Structures are given as C-alpha cells and as structure tokens.
Amino acid sequence: MKSEITISELAKLMNVSVHQIRYFEEKGVLLPAYFDNNQYRMYSMDQVYQLAHILLLRKLGVPVQSIKECMTSYSADQYGQLLNHSLREINKELLRLQELQQFITKVLHEQMNFQSxxxxxxxxxxxxxxxxxxxxxxxxxxxxxxxxxxxxxxxxxxxxxxxxxxxxxxxxxxxxxxxxxxxxxxxxxxxxxxxxxxxxxxxxxxxxxxxxxxxxxxxxxxxxxxxxxxxxxxxxxxxxxxxxxxxxxxxxxxxxxxxxx
DNA sequence: CTTCTGACA
DNA sequence: TGTCAGGA
Known part of the structure; x- marks a missing residue:
C-alpha cells in the first residue's frame, strides 16, 4: 500500500481547503510528492510538514507570494526578525480591538441610558x-x-x-x-x-x-x-x-x- | 465519488 | 477565497 495521501485527505488533515492547497502550488510554495496516473496530486509526510510551516508563516502575516523565498533562504536570524515584526503587528491589532471593544461598550451604555x-x-x-x-x-x-x-x-x-x-x-x-x-x-x-x-x-x-x-x-x-x-x-x-x-x-x-x- | 483546470465574483 | 462548470 502507498503511504501518500490525496489532496482532500491533506486538506482535512490540515484543516484547510483543497482550493488553498492548489493555490499554494500555483504560487510555488507546496509541490505534491508526485502525480498519480490519473493526474491526482499525491502528498507524503514531507508535504505535511511543509504545509504546516506554510500555514504558520501565513498566521504570522507573511503573504503567500513571499513564503517561497522565506522557506528557501531565510536564516534563523531572519526568522527572529520576522517573529519580532509580527509580534509588533499583533500588538497593534490588539490595541485596535481593545479600542473597538471600548467603543462598543460605550455605545451600549449610552443607548441603555437613553432608553431608560x-x-x-x-x-x-x-x-x-x-x-x-x-x-x-x-x-x-x-x-x-x-x-x-x-x-x-x-x-x-x-x-x-x-x-x-x-x-x-x-x-x-x-x-x-x-x-x-x-x-x-x-x-x-x-x-x-x-x-x-x-x-x-x-x-x-x-x-x-x-x-x-x-x-x-x-x-x-x-x-x-x-x-x-x-x-x-x-x-x-x-x-x-x-x-x-x-x-x-x-x-x-x-x-x-x-x-x- | 473524487479530482482537475479554469473562470468568476 | 469560495463556488461552479464540464471532463476524466
């Protein structure tokens, strides 16, 4: 029996859409292990790890376009900078959400106050x-x-x-x-x-x-x-x-x- | 039934 | 990014 999996199995395993996996391929960041006779893409453990890395980078805000060079040529040091950068971005986002949260509670309070x-x-x-x-x-x-x-x-x-x-x-x-x-x-x-x-x-x-x-x-x-x-x-x-x-x-x-x- | 490509919103 | 068509 072969140990590789199909695209839909990979999608289910990694909780992403089939479409997204093909999209990564189109952008050259995730190639299948091989194509089956019926042109079906087949993926092995290597791809599983690779996809996990891609997904992680995406979470860090790296655009799909830049993930390729990221994975091929980044030093540990560069990854450190990347992590630091996305940490700052996250903090900004956190601040934005907190302000939004404050605004929403303010509206709710004033609306309640007005009606009452x-x-x-x-x-x-x-x-x-x-x-x-x-x-x-x-x-x-x-x-x-x-x-x-x-x-x-x-x-x-x-x-x-x-x-x-x-x-x-x-x-x-x-x-x-x-x-x-x-x-x-x-x-x-x-x-x-x-x-x-x-x-x-x-x-x-x-x-x-x-x-x-x-x-x-x-x-x-x-x-x-x-x-x-x-x-x-x-x-x-x-x-x-x-x-x-x-x-x-x-x-x-x-x-x-x-x-x- | 599953996947493929390509197009489109 | 999801969805749909039309074929294999």
Missing part, C-alpha cells in the same frame, strides 16, 4: 471636560458635506465621537471633540440640565432648544454659560434616519429647598 429615562429632562453631574476645537462656522450655516470635506485637519474617528456644538457669542458656532487637558476650551464641572432627543430634521432642533429653555425657566433653573449641543451620530445606528442629540447647559447651584415630598 422616562423624563426627558435630567440633571447630570459632569466633571470638567476638555474640548479640542475642530471647526468653526457661522450660526446661520448648517453643517454640510462640503464644509467637512474642506476642513484640513481631520479627526480620526469623528463620527464615533461626541461632537460638541457650542455657540460663542451669537454669530459663530464652534465644533469640538472631547480631549485630554488642557484642550482649547473646557467645560466646568457642575450640574448640567440635560435632554436627549432623536430628531428627523435638523430644523426640529430649534424647537427642542426652545422647549429646553422654557423647561429650565419653568423649573427655575438659572442657566450659566453657553448651550451645549452634543451630537452622537453613532447612536443613530439604533434609529433609522434620526439623529441623536443631547442638549446640556450648566445650571446655577440652586439653593432651593428640594427635600419636599
């Missing part, structure tokens, strides 16, 4: 927040694609961040993203009146803002500083065609007696 409140208005304690200026525009102007495209400095994951719209004075609105201290601008810690809304049209926002101020007045909250509009476009994932906004404004530490039931 029956009263649309809340008072939130906010620690000092540092903001990085990213774009300034006139109050009249609405944010459009052209404006974004023309902006030279791009924020890495702009639409995964909380974009703060703050009106300074009456004619300009500045867009900020959160950052580490010191930043270009900071929001003081304190109690903020907050409301979160989903809006269809950007124009609806004006009404929400009006309502916000009337509510504050009705509750005798004295608003300090500018209105802060936070856009979380990533939360719109849960609601087709609507944008998620949060309005916040610092309120004066009221001394009203709140312990009445």
């Amino acid at each position: 409140h029956t009263n649309p208005y809340q008072i939130k304690w906010r620690e000092t927040t540092y903001l990085a200026r990213w774009l300034e525009m006139s109050s009249q102007m609405t944010l459009n694609a052209k404006l974004l495209a023309e902006q030279a400095e791009s924020v890495p994951n702009l639409f995964e961040s909380d974009i703060h719209f703050i009106e300074h004075g009456s004619s300009t609105i500045t867009l900020y993203t959160e950052t580490e201290a010191p930043g270009d601008f900071s929001l003081p810690s304190g109690n903020y009146l907050s409301t979160q809304r989903l809006v269809h049209e950007e124009d609806d926002l004006d009404q929400v803002i009006e309502q916000f101020y009337s509510y504050a007045a009705a509750q005798s909250h004295v608003i300090q500083g500018p209105l802060i509009l936070i856009e979380r476009s990533y939360l719109s994932l849960f609601s087709q065609g609507q944008l998620h906004y949060e309005l916040q404004a610092l309120i004066e530490p009221t001394t009203h007696s709140e312990k009445g039931d």
Whole structure:
C-alpha cells in the first residue's frame, strides 16, 4: 500500500481547503510528492510538514507570494526578525480591538441610558471636560458635506465621537471633540440640565432648544454659560434616519429647598 | 465519488 | 477565497 495521501485527505488533515492547497502550488510554495496516473496530486509526510510551516508563516502575516523565498533562504536570524515584526503587528491589532471593544461598550451604555429615562429632562453631574476645537462656522450655516470635506485637519474617528456644538457669542458656532487637558476650551464641572432627543430634521432642533429653555425657566433653573449641543451620530445606528442629540447647559447651584415630598 | 483546470465574483 | 462548470 502507498503511504501518500490525496489532496482532500491533506486538506482535512490540515484543516484547510483543497482550493488553498492548489493555490499554494500555483504560487510555488507546496509541490505534491508526485502525480498519480490519473493526474491526482499525491502528498507524503514531507508535504505535511511543509504545509504546516506554510500555514504558520501565513498566521504570522507573511503573504503567500513571499513564503517561497522565506522557506528557501531565510536564516534563523531572519526568522527572529520576522517573529519580532509580527509580534509588533499583533500588538497593534490588539490595541485596535481593545479600542473597538471600548467603543462598543460605550455605545451600549449610552443607548441603555437613553432608553431608560422616562423624563426627558435630567440633571447630570459632569466633571470638567476638555474640548479640542475642530471647526468653526457661522450660526446661520448648517453643517454640510462640503464644509467637512474642506476642513484640513481631520479627526480620526469623528463620527464615533461626541461632537460638541457650542455657540460663542451669537454669530459663530464652534465644533469640538472631547480631549485630554488642557484642550482649547473646557467645560466646568457642575450640574448640567440635560435632554436627549432623536430628531428627523435638523430644523426640529430649534424647537427642542426652545422647549429646553422654557423647561429650565419653568423649573427655575438659572442657566450659566453657553448651550451645549452634543451630537452622537453613532447612536443613530439604533434609529433609522434620526439623529441623536443631547442638549446640556450648566445650571446655577440652586439653593432651593428640594427635600419636599 | 473524487479530482482537475479554469473562470468568476 | 469560495463556488461552479464540464471532463476524466
């Protein structure tokens, strides 16, 4: 009996597809031990070891194209460098995944937080927040694609961040993203009146803002500083065609007696 | 039933 | 990389 195996047996043994084995052959990295009379490829133990090496190199990120010269001419030292390099790549990937993981949990938390409140208005304690200026525009102007495209400095994951719209004075609105201290601008810690809304049209926002101020007045909250509009476009994932906004404004530490039931 | 080549998405 | 055709 012959000790060689067919391509499908090799594939099953090594947990790869038959196609992939032929592909390796096409690229000259894994030749069969011989061809049977019926043109079937036959593989022996040598090929098994060889394929194991190829698969290992693939896992290390070596493209199939370069595996040939790798296996034929690499010194132990060069393999050391290769291993070191892929270790660095893996660490980068790990970091990327951890950031993604953080983002996902953040979205989940914010989504839960948003859904859970029956009263649309809340008072939130906010620690000092540092903001990085990213774009300034006139109050009249609405944010459009052209404006974004023309902006030279791009924020890495702009639409995964909380974009703060703050009106300074009456004619300009500045867009900020959160950052580490010191930043270009900071929001003081304190109690903020907050409301979160989903809006269809950007124009609806004006009404929400009006309502916000009337509510504050009705509750005798004295608003300090500018209105802060936070856009979380990533939360719109849960609601087709609507944008998620949060309005916040610092309120004066009221001394009203709140312990009445 | 298995594999082969070649083409294609 | 998977899948399909058409032949051996």
